[in-house]
Amino acid sequence: MTIDRNLVLYLEKLGRIRLTEEERAACETELQSIIGYFDQLNSLDTCGVEPLSHSFPVANVMREDCTAPSMEPALLLSNAPQKKDNCFLVYRTVE
Amino acid sequence: MQYETVIGLEVHTELSTKSKIFCACATRFGAAPNTQVCPVCSGMPGALPVLNQNVVEYAVRTGLATNCAITRGTKFDRKNYFYPDLPKAYQISQLHQPICTEGWVEIPNAENRTKRIRIREIHMEEDAGKLLHDPWEDASLADYNRCGVPLLEIVSQPDLRSAEEAVAYVEKLKAILEYIGVSDCKMQEGSLRADVNVSVRPCGAGEYGTRTEMKNLNSLRAIARAIASEAARQIGLLEEGGRVVQETRRWDDDRGESSPMRSKEDAQDYKYFPEPDLPPIEISEAQVEAARQALPELPETKKRRYITELGLPEYDTGIITGSIHLVRLFERASDQCGNPKEAANWIMGEVLGQLKATQTLPEDMSFDPDSLGRLIALVQSNTINRGTAKKVFAEVFSKNVDPEAYVQEHGLALITDRGAIVQALRQMLAANEKSVAQYKGGKAQALQYLIGQGMRALKGQAPAQEVRQLLEELLE
Numbered sequence: 188m189t190i191d192r193n194l195v196l197y198l199e200k201l202g203r204i205r206l207t208e209e210e211r212a213a214c215e216t217e218l219q220s221i222i223g224y225f226d227q228l229n230s231l232d233t234c235g236v237e238p239l240s241h242s243f244p245v246a247n248v249m250r251e252d253c254t255a256p257s258m259e260p261a262l263l264l265s266n267a268p269q270k271k272d273n274c275f276l277v278y279r280t281v282e
Numbered sequence: 283m284q285y286e287t288v289i290g291l292e293v294h295t296e297l298s299t300k301s302k303i304f305c306a307c308a309t310r311f312g313a314a315p316n317t318q319v320c321p322v323c324s325g326m327p328g329a330l331p332v333l334n335q336n337v338v339e340y341a342v343r344t345g346l347a348t349n350c351a352i353t354r355g356t357k358f359d360r361k362n363y364f365y366p367d368l369p370k371a372y373q374i375s376q377l378h379q380p381i382c383t384e385g386w387v388e389i390p391n392a393e394n395r396t397k398r399i400r401i402r403e404i405h406m407e408e409d410a411g412k413l414l415h416d417p418w419e420d421a422s423l424a425d426y427n428r429c430g431v432p433l434l435e436i437v438s439q440p441d442l443r444s445a446e447e448a449v450a451y452v453e454k455l456k457a458i459l460e461y462i463g464v465s466d467c468k469m470q471e472g473s474l475r476a477d478v479n480v481s482v483r484p485c486g487a488g489e490y491g492t493r494t495e496m497k498n499l500n501s502l503r504a505i506a507r508a509i510a511s512e513a514a515r516q517i518g519l520l521e522e523g524g525r526v527v528q529e530t531r532r533w534d535d536d537r538g539e540s541s542p543m544r545s546k547e548d549a550q551d552y553k554y555f556p557e558p559d560l561p562p563i564e565i566s567e568a569q570v571e572a573a574r575q576a577l578p579e580l581p582e583t584k585k586r587r588y589i590t591e592l593g594l595p596e597y598d599t600g601i602i603t604g605s606i607h608l609v610r611l612f613e614r615a616s617d618q619c620g621n622p623k624e625a626a627n628w629i630m631g632e633v634l635g636q637l638k639a640t641q642t643l644p645e646d647m648s649f650d651p652d653s654l655g656r657l658i659a660l661v662q663s664n665t666i667n668r669g670t671a672k673k674v675f676a677e678v679f680s681k682n683v684d685p686e687a688y689v690q691e692h693g694l695a696l697i698t699d700r701g702a703i704v705q706a707l708r709q710m711l712a713a714n715e716k717s718v719a720q721y722k723g724g725k726a727q728a729l730q731y732l733i734g735q736g737m738r739a740l741k742g743q744a745p746a747q748e749v750r751q752l753l754e755e756l757l758e
């Protein structure tokens with residue numbers, strides 16, 4: 188897989204971040220070497236091997252359906268950059 | 283050219299668990315903003331989810347009630363997207379091994395036969411928060427109470443062919459979910475909502491047309507209108523030689539039209555991967571069998587039993603079994619009065635009448651469900667007549683009055699004392715000498731008038747048959 192400038196721009200958009208030109212160039216080479224490393228896996232024959240989603244042999248970790256107190260709204264909102272009426276104030280999303 | 287509309291539905295239903303799917307926050311609807319939120323459901327760094335076991339149980343129950351196969355080894359996947367209704371920036375959902383697959387439900391179709399609608403899969407996921415537009419700030423307010431409320435997404439195959447079929451399908455799912463007690467299905471509170479996929483194709487064509495999707499329709503009316511409008515729009519496009527673009531559209535129910543949604547369109551690259559914070563789930567044969575045994579009687583079975591065992595009309599049973607709330611009222615009333623046919627008549631007449639007149643949904647009926655049966659018993663024992671009973675029922679329905687106490691307080695019981703009736707009729711006859719003379723002169727219609735006057739003198743509280751009989755005797 189090739190990491191080119193268009194893919195970096197697309198990832199910026201998906202991740203809601205904006206990079207400088209230097210950062211984009213760095214991203215291109217760094218991501219390319221990371222992806223290249225993983226590309227080695229493609230040389231292996233994985234026919235008949237079940238995909239692994241978890242490496243520990245643990246299943247069925249569940250809790251009973253019981254409630255516990257939630258956070259105080261003031262505490263919950265204490266790190267919010269903007270808030271109003273006990274809500275997080277975020278950029279306009281309604282079209 | 284004749285066109286066929288092809289519809290597939292993704293129905294989202296909020297499960298009625300006490301706590302959320304991955305944390306112990308309450309799921310109560312209508313709480314003050316951000317009062318049911320914790321580090322897990324607000325996506326604080328380092329917080330880890332733990333699955334609520336009832337979500338799995340409810341999902342299995344739903345799968346069995348809709349004839350699905352239950353996946354023995356199931357797991358969660360992470361669906362990544364940036365949107366402020368989702369503070370973690372991902373939704374925990376199921377992509378590859380949904381808990382239920384390949385089921386079906388039956389709906390009545392236009393020819394009054396049943397049509398089988400296939401269910402592709404049912405998966406478990408968490409709900410997102412709510413965003414409210416704040417016109418003062420020109421920004422949105424995020425309330426995360428709904429974040430992490432457990433959802434089942436029930437995905438149908440594109441087997442539906444009209445808005446009516448889509449509505450019948452949602453009604454059937456709603457009835458089943460209510461019967462098995464996994465969701466309250468209150469559409470007006472968003473606990474049942476649907477994404478609708480619509481395409482059109484010339485009748486007889488083998489391939490499907492290009493489809494569009496409308497998300498988050500939260501009433502049966504909106505579903506029906508959105509489908510009809512979208513099908514008409516697509517047919518219009520094709521007739522003009524244009525083509526349908528695959529897109530997500532927003533349905534505006536107030537304006538009765540849809541428009542393309544831009545914001546999420548090019549960002550739908552969810553980069554799914556197995557959810558690393560939740561170990562897989564293994565469901566045993568014994569667990570599935572126990573759930574199957576514990577299933578209650580479902581709408582279709584109940585309907586058939588009402589027809590064959592109780593002898594109720596097919597139409598009535600369809601209406602009653604369509605809502606667990608009407609079923610409960612019907613079964614309580616039948617037990618109370620010992621007369622299922624009479625109970626069904628009251629539901630079809632007075633109960634539906636009051637629901638319609640007051641624009642109330644069956645789930646919002648708040649009177650004591652025993653009252654209907656007791657009221658019917660009062661009519662059967664000749665304590666009150668049917669007309670009075672209907673008036674009392676209006677009071678039961680609106681104010682939850684006790685039927686016996688109300689009848690007594692307002693003196694509505696029928697006069698059973700023969701002497702008292704005779705006395706009242708004598709007085710009435712004395713005041714109506716002219717009509718009495720006409721009757722004796724051979725004018726038969728005068729008797730009707732006198733009976734009416736007699737009932738009036740008794741304020742309608744005597745058995746009509748007895749009044750007629752006594753009058754004839756007195757006039758001899």
Ligand SMILES: [Zn+2]
Nearest residue numbers: 305307320323
């Ligand atoms: Zn929580």
